[in-house]
Amino acid sequence: MTAMIYPTTNPAATEVMVVSRGEGPYIYDQAGKQYLEGMAGLWCTSLGYGNQEIIEAATRQMEQLSFSHMFSGKTHPSAIELADKLAAMSPIEDARVFLGASGSDANDTLVKLIRYYAVASGQPERVKIIARDKGYHGVSLASAALTGLPANHTHFQLPFDALGVLRTGAPHYYRCAEPGETEADFVARRARELETLILAEGPETIAAMIAEPVNGAGGVIIPPEGYFEAIQGVLDKYGIMLWDDEVICGFGRLGTAFGAEKLNMKPKMMACAKALTSAYVPLSAAIVAGDIADAIAGPASDMGVFGHGYTYSGHPLGCAVASKVLDIYVRDRLFEHAATLGVYMAKRLSEFADHPLVGEVSAMGLLGALELVANKTTKQPFEGMKVAQFCAKAAEDNGLIIRPLGGNRMALCPPLIIQEVHVDEIMDKLGRALDSTLDFVTAEGLTV
Template sequence: MSTDAPADAPGNSPAAKDVRYLLHPYTNGVKHRDRGPLIMQKGGGCWVTDDSGKRYLEGMAGLWCTSLGFGEERLIEAAAHQMRQLPYYHLFAHKSHDPAIELAERLCAMSPPSHDGPMDKVFFANSGSEANDTAIKLIWYYNNAIGRPEKKKIIARIKGYHGVTVASASLTGLPANHKDFDLPIANILHTGCPHHYFEAHEGESEEDFATRRAEELDQMIQEEGPETVAAFFAEPVMGAGGVIVPPPTYFEKIQKVLQKHDVLFVADEVICGFGRTGEMFGCETYGIVPDMVSVAKALSSAYLPISAVMANKTISDAVIDNSGKIGTFGHGYTYSGHPAAAAVALETLKIYEERDVISHVKQVAPRLQAGLRERFAGHPLVGEVRGVGLIGAVQLVADKAAKTPFEASQGVALKCADLAHDHGLVVRPLPGDAVAFSPPLVISEEEIDQLLERFGRALDDTAAWLSQAAA
């Protein structure tokens, strides 16, 4: 199979070497051979610049993650200082270091509370995928520890996104993450997606829809056997599955079902955590009382890889006691709580507090949410505009009245995102032809206006492209 570079790329250029040597995540490899990469070389604030010198407003904060924007000197200095002092150490076999200790304490203090009080222990990993994979293992370990070896099934949601490791990709409810990977693995189940726009029955109110989704979950647990169902995973707002905002009363009703059947709730805050929804955590926005919480991305503003799983006291006590019986807790990563990453995460959390980033989000988010709705809800290609805080999506449809989606083969959202690049804006196409927005939390109102204006031009260009294709 050919690995030639794009026809116009010199043989030893970075673009040619990219095509020759890199296997890109979430990329059509065949198309990549033809079109090659968009190579970014520098960033500042909410902007990035490619290797041709063109600037782009980064409307996705990278991958939902660069919350403080690019070039934050305090984070750079935190990493450099820690690198000079202790560039690496581990947490295995009773070893520790100050950045991991302080970060764990701070996360427990600020985390969403559980039914038995604040989160009690933190386990560090390197990505959201690893954090959720760890959460699954902790759940299984916990139930073995307390004498419930049959209580192992875990329920996630269709269109939910929880990562790409074998277990976390099994939780993820998107076809591309399962197809030809032989996933999902056993004991992972999926219940319905809470997307009222596409999933509601005709005339069904949002609250009635929420009731039905909760009843479906209840029925699934009863059919599987409550004694076999261990946990439920959910993002407060579903991110990569389409920026799907839960309907009113949804989580209230879901939690009653989980409590009824003694099923743990794991809140995946990888995207929503640290201000994205307008509160420090999405759990606060939607009244979620979790048993475990996974975080990543904005934990370090993505400057260095780090993630964490937080567990309540009931779970952590059982895990610790069981490790005593076995002789060790046989799980961990070489880079768990890496000192440089932990130092950067600590500085990130300090900046959120000192600059009151949450208040800034609350101030500017209405401009994004109102702007998306006012400018695009009436556009002939747009079926729905949805979002909260500084996360949103525009749903592209072939027929507004019938809510008819485009054929996947048309790649309409992908084309729209490419056209946005032409106008100096980075957005993300999602499965089902949604286009997502998740700018750095430090974005200004003026930059939001630029984001809206540039996307408007890309959307009009998309409509013209479709018209030309149909002619």
């Protein structure tokens, strides 16, 4: 036991693995055991480990300028270059970029920008934000309040009311559909529920709805066909902005530059982090449409300052690394690669649909999940996380990292640089882990 307080960890189960080295899509523990990193760390190491081009770009930047802040009119070349690249890549019109260091702080920045914009545009009451069950947007006080997972709320007394957080249902057909409801009916119901919520609260009080294209930490939930089109129709009707959380889906994860393109979302703002630097160093971006940035520029200049910024906003190291990472994504056509290989991964993953423990198979691009259930016919879930945790440990014993998420969903999110042979390795190891899990569940009498 060290002096460390560990993040998102059961305090009774710390230091179960010491990761000491990484190379390509593999990591190695202290004993030298190799693992295929089937989760790209925390959905972030898209270019894998030990990429020399990135290391050289980082070294050059540290030799040239190791730090420069961006307060009070200062800037530096790497930040300007990155902001222009990001704005050009993003689907947002006339995009403007605010830089931070984590997905949580990018979402916090957007909460502040929404509030600032409400005042600047003469609608000071328009600050409420709609968020969804099973959404994950971070752990700072504001982003945790937007998150829709009980584990991130319990005991923290989060400022839901102060922030005007409104909650609507998850787009999870497998778990949330009513008996006999088709996917189209389910989508129509979700859109109706959203409209009812907006009318009950007063559309003039609601600024935005936050949504991940595919919910990641909530269980890799892929919305049914037509979901975002239906949601967007309701939001547009009441002048409510779509706030796209691209922290996982951004930069090719779903086979397109951003999840918004794949799922036909029309966002006015988005949060990016993780694969923006392929997690070589921390960096995030809050991106908004030009009219929002322009509207806040007026009042800010009257007041003398837009009073929000981090010491590490636009850190030169993060900017130089992100710039190089974006160049590599484009040069190596990695978004297209994720789309093509994603079709293969989905096909291989769907082979587990017949496994006695598997209730739902979800896959899009290089993101996927299996939901483990106690009964395939009734979809009865396992209680707690014991079964998912066993399965993740069994995968680890076989040399594969996967992540157990709430609802006993086993997530997969491998680095974008993997090839078909790695998909096959993942499926072989996952298959063995599932079989050991079945033995465990049978021995413990957990199926029904």
